[in-house]
Amino acid sequence: MEKVIQTRGLYKTFPRKGGSAQTATHYCPGCEHGVLHKLIGEALADLGLQDRTVVISPVGCSVFAYYYFDTGNIQVAHGRAAAVGTGISRTKNDAVVISYQGDGDLASIGLNETLQAANRGEKIAVFFVNNTVYGMTGGQMAPTTLVGEKTETSPEGRDPLQAGYPLHMAELISQLKAPVYIARVSFSNMAKLRQARQAIRKALEIQRDGKGYAFVEVLMACPTNQKMNVEAAIRFVSEQMEAEYPLGVLRDRSGEAKTLVRAESDYRKETLDRLLHLDTDRAPDAKLDPSARTVSVKMAGFGGQGVLSMGVILARTACAAGKFVSWYPSYGPEQRGGTANCGVVISGQPVGSPVVAEADVLVAMNRPSLEKFAGEVKPGGLLIYNAAIGEFAAPAGVRVLAVPAQELAKQGGSPRASNTAMVGVLAALGGFGLPDAVYREAIATHFSGKESVVKQNEAVFELARQWGAKQKP
Amino acid sequence: MSEQASGFKLPYPAIDPLECKACGRCIAACPKKVIRMGQKLNARGYTFAEYLGEGCIGCLNCFYVCPEPNAIAVHVDAKEAR
Numbered sequence: 289m290e291k292v293i294q295t296r297g298l299y300k301t302f303p304r305k306g307g308s309a310q311t312a313t314h315y316c317p318g319c320e321h322g323v324l325h326k327l328i329g330e331a332l333a334d335l336g337l338q339d340r341t342v343v344i345s346p347v348g349c350s351v352f353a354y355y356y357f358d359t360g361n362i363q364v365a366h367g368r369a370a371a372v373g374t375g376i377s378r379t380k381n382d383a384v385v386i387s388y389q390g391d392g393d394l395a396s397i398g399l400n401e402t403l404q405a406a407n408r409g410e411k412i413a414v415f416f417v418n419n420t421v422y423g424m425t426g427g428q429m430a431p432t433t434l435v436g437e438k439t440e441t442s443p444e445g446r447d448p449l450q451a452g453y454p455l456h457m458a459e460l461i462s463q464l465k466a467p468v469y470i471a472r473v474s475f476s477n478m479a480k481l482r483q484a485r486q487a488i489r490k491a492l493e494i495q496r497d498g499k500g501y502a503f504v505e506v507l508m509a510c511p512t513n514q515k516m517n518v519e520a521a522i523r524f525v526s527e528q529m530e531a532e533y534p535l536g537v538l539r540d541r542s543g544e545a546k547t548l549v550r551a552e553s554d555y556r557k558e559t560l561d562r563l564l565h566l567d568t569d570r571a572p573d574a575k576l577d578p579s580a581r582t583v584s585v586k587m588a589g590f591g592g593q594g595v596l597s598m599g600v601i602l603a604r605t606a607c608a609a610g611k612f613v614s615w616y617p618s619y620g621p622e623q624r625g626g627t628a629n630c631g632v633v634i635s636g637q638p639v640g641s642p643v644v645a646e647a648d649v650l651v652a653m654n655r656p657s658l659e660k661f662a663g664e665v666k667p668g669g670l671l672i673y674n675a676a677i678g679e680f681a682a683p684a685g686v687r688v689l690a691v692p693a694q695e696l697a698k699q700g701g702s703p704r705a706s707n708t709a710m711v712g713v714l715a716a717l718g719g720f721g722l723p724d725a726v727y728r729e730a731i732a733t734h735f736s737g738k739e740s741v742v743k744q745n746e747a748v749f750e751l752a753r754q755w756g757a758k759q760k761p
Numbered sequence: 762m763s764e765q766a767s768g769f770k771l772p773y774p775a776i777d778p779l780e781c782k783a784c785g786r787c788i789a790a791c792p793k794k795v796i797r798m799g800q801k802l803n804a805r806g807y808t809f810a811e812y813l814g815e816g817c818i819g820c821l822n823c824f825y826v827c828p829e830p831n832a833i834a835v836h837v838d839a840k841e842a843r
Contacts, residue, residue, distance in 0.1 A: 318782075325830065
């Protein structure tokens with residue numbers, strides 16, 4: 289009986305590749321990506337994992353790994369495999385997640401995420417291809433380039449005084465507590481290739497059993513960018529790379545590691561309300577009403593004028609009245625004196641974007657804000673501004689009203705409550721269709737715990753609302 | 762696999778001339794030195810490795826070092842295969 293030993297776990301043909309040679313890889317002759325692809329594919333097939341597996345292709349020569357692996361596939365932005373892998377692993381608990389990354393992708397742009405994911409012990413098998421050089425972009429120096437190694441960007445050899453020393457990823461990751469398995473392997477002779485095969489299998493068995501993070505660094509030849517023939521490139525791996533990066537298993541806790549079970553995420557409303565101490569009576573579920581007009585409000589001023597609070601009070605009111613609502617602040621780093629604005633969107637449907645690029649209503653508390661945002665009011669929209677700003681050339685087609693906010697606040701007994709005065713005017717003129725009583729409840733909630741402040745703000749609100757009702761902007 | 766493969770005694774490597782990129786890794790990895798680089802070009806413009814026709818011991822070295830997924834399959838006796 290004849291048995292044929294052949295590639296498994298990879299597609300038979302690669303139609304995603306396009307072009308005429310759809311049975312060949314896009315890799316250069318002698319490149320070892322194909323060797324690693326075959327070993328991963330074989331292990332996945334042997335372990336029966338293909339249907340559970342998502343392979344994440346990086347940016348680099350292996351950007352097209354999804355042409356080849358007969359598994360689920362996704363290709364991600366440069367260095368982001370650890371972050372995307374985390375997302376996949378946490379949403380699909382049973383997924384076998386493989387991140388396949390080169391030295392530029394993993395050890396340079398993706399270093400932070402790589403370490404964070406390893407430190408969290410994410411259930412990911414990471415295959416880290418270290419060939420000491422950037423391949424796809426044409427042979428530039430990598431973090432892993434050897435001291436003295438010539439590349440396009442280190443033409444006289446890597447000088448550690450200029451460019452530091454080769455980065456030892458496996459050793460770096462082995463400083464962390466969470467990873468289950470860490471190994472460094474190469475294909476520079478058959479014995480080492482067979483050890484690599486075992487390490488790859490082990491990393492995937494750990495994923496099969498959901499035990500956690502496995503990191504396999506694979507030293508590889510890149511004949512093209514090392515400008516060597518295949519034989520010399522492999523000798524470079526065995527004689528120089530392996531001297532800098534010793535092969536071996538740095539950690540194997542696969543025996544004692546248990547299947548990692550994380551608590552289910554619970555995003556139910558009642559759970560969130562409890563965790564955030566939300567009073568459900570004051571934040572009832574919004575009522576769907578597609579016929580209701582969506583109103584976008586922009587409020588702007590300098591920090592300390594209560595611009596963000598003004599928005600919160602309006603948003604609380606709309607929320608308590610059963611509207612869908614968003615409140616979206618934007619402010620500088622200054623606690624006082626910087627500029628601040630917020631957008632409030634009130635709708636009868638879920639709010640798609642909280643960003644207010646064009647406002648139905650603008651409330652401007654100082655001149656820079658007024659001048660900055662006046663042009664963003666929709667035709668027929670309402671622009672109300674702090675009368676203390678003085679003369680202002682209003683844009684055409686917009687209803688404009690100067691509000692003596694400071695005077696109204698003073699009369700109401702709280703000189704600092706100009707913002708509440710503006711809320712009162714909005715209640716009268718904003719066209720939001722929200723009951724006055726709900727505004728008063730929102731003010732009481734906003735200032736709760738400070739009874740005198742609540743009373744003052746209620747007085748300012750009422751005074752301003754009555755004043756506003758008499759105006760014709 | 763290719764026509765060339767048929768007729769060999771087990772075990773033997775079936776090398777698809779079209780898929781070979783002439784990197785020579787199989788030749789270097791063969792302990793019995795029964796693979797050589799041919800002289801002809803395939804349709805994609807590469808020379809390609811050829812099995813000499815006898816002497817294969819089915820060690821699979823050529824299969825595992827070959828980077829092209831579709832270039833080498835090794836036919837072995839099922840009884841002796843691991």
